[in-house]
Amino acid sequence: MRVRTAETYKTEEERVSITEDLKPTPVAISGVRGGPDVHTLRKDRWWLVPTLTVLGLTAFVAYSAWAALVNKDYYSAPYISPFYSPCIASNCTYQQLPIIGTWWKISPAILVLVFPLGFRLTCYYYRKAYYRSFWWAPPACAVADARPRYTGETRFPLIWQNIHRWFFYFGVIFVVFLAIDAVRAYDFPNGWGMGLGSLILTVNVILLGLYTFSCHACRHLCGGQMDQFSKHPVRYKLWSGVSRINERHQLFAWMSLFFVAFTDLYVRLVASGTIHDPRFF
Amino acid sequence: MADVKMHLWRGDAGGGEFREYRLPAQEGEVVLDVVHRIQATQANDLAVRWNCKAGKCGSCSAEINGKPRLMCMTRMDTFTEGETITVAPMRTFPIIRDLVTDVSFNFEMAKRVPPFKPRPREADGTHRMAQRDVDRPQEFHKCIECFLCQDVCHVIRDHEENKKHYAGPRMFVRYASLEMNPLDTDDRRELLKNEMGIGFCNITKCCTEVCPEHIKITDNAIIPLKERVVDRSYDPAAWIGRKILRRG
Numbered sequence: 001m002r003v004r005t006a007e008t009y010k011t012e013e014e015r016v017s018i019t020e021d022l023k024p025t026p027v028a029i030s031g032v033r034g035g036p037d038v039h040t041l042r043k044d045r046w047w048l049v050p051t052l053t054v055l056g057l058t059a060f061v062a063y064s065a066w067a068a069l070v071n072k073d074y075y076s077a078p079y080i081s082p083f084y085s086p087c088i089a090s091n092c093t094y095q096q097l098p099i100i101g102t103w104w105k106i107s108p109a110i111l112v113l114v115f116p117l118g119f120r121l122t123c124y125y126y127r128k129a130y131y132r133s134f135w136w137a138p139p140a141c142a143v144a145d146a147r148p149r150y151t152g153e154t155r156f157p158l159i160w161q162n163i164h165r166w167f168f169y170f171g172v173i174f175v176v177f178l179a180i181d182a183v184r185a186y187d188f189p190n191g192w193g194m195g196l197g198s199l200i201l202t203v204n205v206i207l208l209g210l211y212t213f214s215c216h217a218c219r220h221l222c223g224g225q226m227d228q229f230s231k232h233p234v235r236y237k238l239w240s241g242v243s244r245i246n247e248r249h250q251l252f253a254w255m256s257l258f259f260v261a262f263t264d265l266y267v268r269l270v271a272s273g274t275i276h277d278p279r280f281f
Numbered sequence: 282m283a284d285v286k287m288h289l290w291r292g293d294a295g296g297g298e299f300r301e302y303r304l305p306a307q308e309g310e311v312v313l314d315v316v317h318r319i320q321a322t323q324a325n326d327l328a329v330r331w332n333c334k335a336g337k338c339g340s341c342s343a344e345i346n347g348k349p350r351l352m353c354m355t356r357m358d359t360f361t362e363g364e365t366i367t368v369a370p371m372r373t374f375p376i377i378r379d380l381v382t383d384v385s386f387n388f389e390m391a392k393r394v395p396p397f398k399p400r401p402r403e404a405d406g407t408h409r410m411a412q413r414d415v416d417r418p419q420e421f422h423k424c425i426e427c428f429l430c431q432d433v434c435h436v437i438r439d440h441e442e443n444k445k446h447y448a449g450p451r452m453f454v455r456y457a458s459l460e461m462n463p464l465d466t467d468d469r470r471e472l473l474k475n476e477m478g479i480g481f482c483n484i485t486k487c488c489t490e491v492c493p494e495h496i497k498i499t500d501n502a503i504i505p506l507k508e509r510v511v512d513r514s515y516d517p518a519a520w521i522g523r524k525i526l527r528r529g
Contacts, residue, residue, distance in 0.1 A: 016468035017395040019475050031375020032294040034382060041347030041367055124484050124504055131483045138435040141487035142347055142372070145439040152436060152481035159480065162515040165508075216500070220508035228463045230411035246500065 039144045046140035050133035057130065060257055064113070067264050071107035074264070076271035078187050079197040081264040082204055084109045086177040096177075116174060119167035124216045125253045127161065165217035175212050178205040188279075195277045197266060204256075204263040211256040214245035282306040285315055285357065288367040289327065293378045299367060300324075306357070312368065313341050313352035316380070328379035336493055339427030343380050344369045349429040349491045371432040384428050386437075390448045393477065394455050398467040414463035420501060421458035423494040426451065430488035430498055436481045447478035450488035450498050457502035460509065470506075470513045479506055 040046070067074075067083050074081040075094040087096040089108035100111060120126050131137050136146035153161050182205045185198040212218070223239030226232050245252070269275045285306045288299040302319045313331055320327040332338040334353045341352040345368055346360075352368070360366055374382035402408055430450035431437070437444050448456075456473060459465050473479045488498040496502070512519045 016466075017472055019471055021395065021472075031383060033372055033374070034292065034297060034370035034376030034380075035290055035344065035372050036299070036369075041344060041369060043346050127484045128486050131485050137483060138439065138485060138487070141433050141485075141490050142344065142349060142438075145435050150436065150440045150443065150481075152478075152483050154478070154480035158483075162507075162511050165511065165516065216504045217508060220505060224505050225509060225512060227414070227461055227465070228411075229413045229417075230463075236413060 040140075040142055042140070042142060046143055050136075050139050053129050053133035056254070056257075057133070060261055063261050064264075067261075067268070068109035068113050069107055071109070073268045073271040074109070076197075076267060076277070077189055078184050079201060079267045079270060079277075080181050080184075081267040082178055082181070082201075082208075082260050083113060083264045085181050086112060086174075088112060112174075115167065115170040119164075119171040119212075120253075120257070122161050122164035122167055123253065124164070125250045164215075165221065168212070168215050168217045168221075171212045171215070175205065175209050178208060181205070194280045196280075197270060197277045200263050200266050204259050207252065207256040207259050210245060211249070211252040213242060214249045214252050216246065216249070218242055219246050282308070283362050286363070286365045287315060287319065288365060289316070289319065289324070289380070290367075290369040291324075291327070291379055292376070294376055297376070297379075299369075301365075310357045311353055312343075312345055312350075312355040312357065312366065315357060315366075316352060316368065328377070328381045330381045337425055339425035339493075342371055342427045342429050342432065344372060344432075349433045351427060351429070351493050354493055371428070373432045373434070373438045374428075384431075386444060387426070387428050387431055387449070387451060390452050391455065393448065393472075394452060394459070395467055395469055395472065397459055397462065397465055399464040400466050408464055410463050417501070418458040418461045420496055421454045423496055424451065424454055425494060427493060429491045429493065430454075433487040433491045434482075435485070435487070436478075436483075443478070443481060446476070447481045450482075450503065452477065453479065453482070453506055454496065454498055454502045457506055460506065470510050473506055474510045474514055479503070479510060482507070 035041070064083065067081070074084040075092075077094075080087070080094050080096070084092070084094075085096065087094055087108050088098065088111055089100040089104045090098045090102045091104060092098065092108050100108075104111070132139055137150060138145050153159055178201075182198075182201045185201040186192055186194055188195070219239065219242045222242050223229065223232065223235035226235060226239075229236035229239070270277045283306060284303045287302050287304075289302060291297055291300045302323055304315070304318055304322065307314075307318075311334075313329075313334060316327070316329055317331075320329065329341070329352075331341040331353065333340070336351055336354040339351070342349065343352050344350070345352065345355050346366060347369075349371065368380065370376055370380045371382045371384075374384050374386060377383050399408060428451060434449055436447050437449060453473075456469055456477070459467065460469055482503055484499060484504065486499045488503075489496070489500070492498055
């Protein structure tokens with residue numbers, strides 16, 4: 001990163017604040033604090049939400065790891081599991097985009113799942129969820145951190161949380177592929193129609209789309225970085241729209257998480273012959 | 282109505298303890314009313330900071346049953362009858378006495394915020410702003426500086442050593458109001474990253490949860506600032522874009 005100094009700027013007008021402008025001010029620390037030295041004074045069930053979060057995320061990770069590694073029953077025409085889409089290996093049951101050669105012998109899901117996994121792992125909502133529930137930093141508001149030292153997202157590896165927007169870009173590509181899958185879910189071997197699976201794949205892509213486009217990085221890129229909306233009316237409209245769904249980002253995060261697992265399960269049950277996919281027409 | 286049973290923290294830098302006070306309940310009271318009645322009838326030397334009793338001055342911040350709240354905005358009828366209510370001083374700041382803490386940390390940090398730097402006036406000598414441009418920073422102007430967000434922020438609440446290099450949610454709200462101001466020409470992203478410690482925030486949203494003015498501190502101030510810091514320091518595409526467009 002280029003280090004700016006006072007001489008970097010030709011005129012006072014184009015000059016911006018730089019580190020050397022700061023005149024260190026004394027900050028009183030180590031004063032004696034009031035109140036008892038206890039973990040928390042809260043009397044409510046503050047532990048409930050972190051516990052439910054651990055259970056929910058652990059269940060999803062366990063199921064998705066199994067589903068991604070099992071490498072079978074992920075396609076039943078015209079349905080493909082979202083865990084295996086886009087299927088980019090030559091060993092896919094359903095040839096979608098075979099850009100990886102036959103040398104790839106294990107589950108093709110592993111090739112693509114790293115992107116949605118990275119998107120959710122660096123998501124601002126999920127960061128709150130797992131920092132609270134798994135790391136206990138903090139487990140709940142006004143409940144003490146579990147660890148004596150804390151450096152936040154200033155150092156490796158957590159400084160990599162800043163690449164969230166790159167996972168967002170990949171997230172958009174995945175939504176496009178899943179939208180194509182949802183359209184193809186109406187294209188049966190004997191012609192166009194609609195089964196329960198068609199509806200499930202459609203709802204799945206809608207929820208994943210709402211989650212992806214309500215993302216904070218998307219909100220910033222659409223217009224949040226602007227200071228003068230009046231000069232950029234289109235971006236202002238985009239930002240306003242994203243801001244509206246951004247308020248429900250947490251809800252979409254959970255709904256899309258569980259529904260994508262449910263969609264995989266449905267396709268898996270149909271593909272393995274456990275259940276029959278009802279056709280509406 | 283049953284009696285009110287309240288445990289108030291009594292003490293100073295030399296030490297302290299919770300002391301129990303009982304008094305008859307009265308209808309329509311808030312916690313601050315009860316504390317004032319205790320002060321008037323049972324503990325004349327009780328130190329408590331307050332001013333407007335209307336949730337607008339930000340003076341009566343405390344921890345009620347362990348949750349950072351304004352005493353004047355916490356209704357007594359939100360507690361179950363007979364419940365013991367504990368009132369402690371804000372945990373993050375050094376105690377002065379009883380429920381009063383020294384919040385000068387926040388004022389020292391405020392000195393580190395570079396001031397508003399407006400663009401030149403227009404030809405007719407005015408500054409014009411569209412309403413849609415000022416809607417966003419106006420949310421931040423609702424801040425009453427109760428410092429509950431600073432109190433609940435675990436970065437400094439649980440890690441005293443971070444006070445040297447972490448400004449806290451209140452100051453990020455101030456930074457956001459300046460950075461998003463349509464007239465302001467300064468760029469404070471370097472300071473945010475290197476001197477104000479925005480990277481220490483891990484988005485756990487407690488500041489938003491306790492804000493009595495319901496400012497969406499995390500979603501509307503801190504995360505947008507983090508994204509602006511990413512633009513400047515962590516995104517090579519944004520860097521190339523700036524070079525091509527010759528901005529920044």
